[in-house]
Amino acid sequence: MLLIPCPWCGDRDETEFGYGGQAHVPYPEAPETLTDAEWAEYLFVRDNPEGPFTEQWVHTAGCRRWFTLVRDTTCNDILAVHRTGTTNPVHP
Amino acid sequence: MTAEVTTPRARSPLHHRAHLLAAADVEGPRGVRLRELPCAAQVTLRLDPSSPAAARVAGALGLPALPVEPGGVRTAAGATERTVLWLGPDEWLVVGPEGDAPAIEAVVRDALGDGHGAVVDVSANRTTLEISGPCAREVLEKGCSLDLHPRAFGPGRCAQTLLARAAVILRQIDTGPTYHLLVRGSFAPYLADWLLDAMTEFRSPEVPR
Known part of the structure; x- marks a missing residue:
């Protein structure tokens, strides 16, 4: 079980959150020019690093805000938390 | 055949459990009390x-x-x-x-x-449960992962969290302590039943550690 620091509400139990997958996946600049394979790549294929991974979470049972979080996939340590649209880490 | 004309009246989600809540009061140093404050x-x-x-x-x-x-x-x-x-x-x-x-x-x-x-x-969305008494915090802690100790939470604070897997807005009123739980009407009977069950043990003396 993770203890996740919501950038608004502070440390909360993982059960209060929803997972949103990899963060900062750019929308294709010209989606109409993509092949089916490229479109599928954009939709479904995500990084799977061993180590720090930037991902989106939503505090469903709390303030209902989306935020980004950097998690080390080898040990589940949470390295940084950002409010959406900001780059400064938040430590509530 | 004539249609009977009735006046619409607000009926709270725990209207039918009021007597159960009143009967569950625990007095004394391990006291805890649960009531519905309907229709806020x-x-x-x-x-x-x-x-x-x-x-x-x-x-x-x-x-x-x-x-x-x-x-x-x-x-x-x-x-x-x-x-x-x-x-x-x-x-x-x-x-x-x-x-x-x-x-x-x-x-x-x-x-x-x-x-x-x-x-x-959104008045019809939620009802309010008031839980108070010396052991009110211990009852809530059985189903809430939030730190409700006075060092972390107190009067004049609120939080949206899960209590017994139900989404609530938890608000502390005083240091009695008294808490208000704002819970969706459809979840209120479940949450009241869960709280009544969680309160039962406080009728008995504390088991020595």
């Missing part, structure tokens, strides 16, 4: 806290400012007691006595004016 007025307010409208709305509610710190609560002194709870960085819940929702909505809409925001009467 609730109005959701969404707006940009840095906009001029936010200051106008706060003023109209009789507050110097809307609470912007997470979990903040402000109660306005006035003829009718209205309390503003922080629900998110641009979202608040205004709670007032039964029947006050239209007046709250009118006051806030008037103050909002041309400002960008949303004001919605």
Whole structure:
């Protein structure tokens, strides 16, 4: 079980959150020019690093805000938390 | 055949459990008490806290400012007691006595004016459970992962969290302690039953450690 620091509400139990997958996946600049394979790549294929991974979470049972979080996939340590649209880490 | 004309009346979600709640009181040093405070007025307010409208709305509610710190609560002194709870960085819940929702909505809409925001009467969404007594915190801790110890939580604070897997707005009223749980009407019977069960052990003396 993770203890996740919501950038608004502070440390909360993982059960209060929803997972949103990899963060900062750019929308294709010209989606109409993509092949089916490229479109599928954009939709479904995500990084799977061993180590720090930037991902989106939503505090469903709390303030209902989306935020980004950097998690080390080898040990589940949470390295940084950002409010959406900001780059400064938040430590509530 | 004539249709019977009835006057619509608000009936709270725990109307049928009032006698069960009253019968579950535990007295003494391990005391705990559960009641429903039905039909509180609730109005959701969404707006940009840095906009001029936010200051106008706060003023109209009789507050110097809307609470912007997470979990903040402000109660306005006035003829009718209205309390503003922080629900998110641009979202608040205004709670007032039964029947006050239209007046709250009118006051806030008037103050909002041309400002960008949303004001919605959500009084029918939730009911309020009041749990109080020396062991009230221990009862809540059986189903809530939040740290409710006085070092981390206290009167004048609120939080949205899960209690026994049900989403609640938890608000501490005093150090008795007394808590108010705002819970969706459809979840209220389940949560009341869970709380009644969780309170049962406090009827017996504490088991020595």
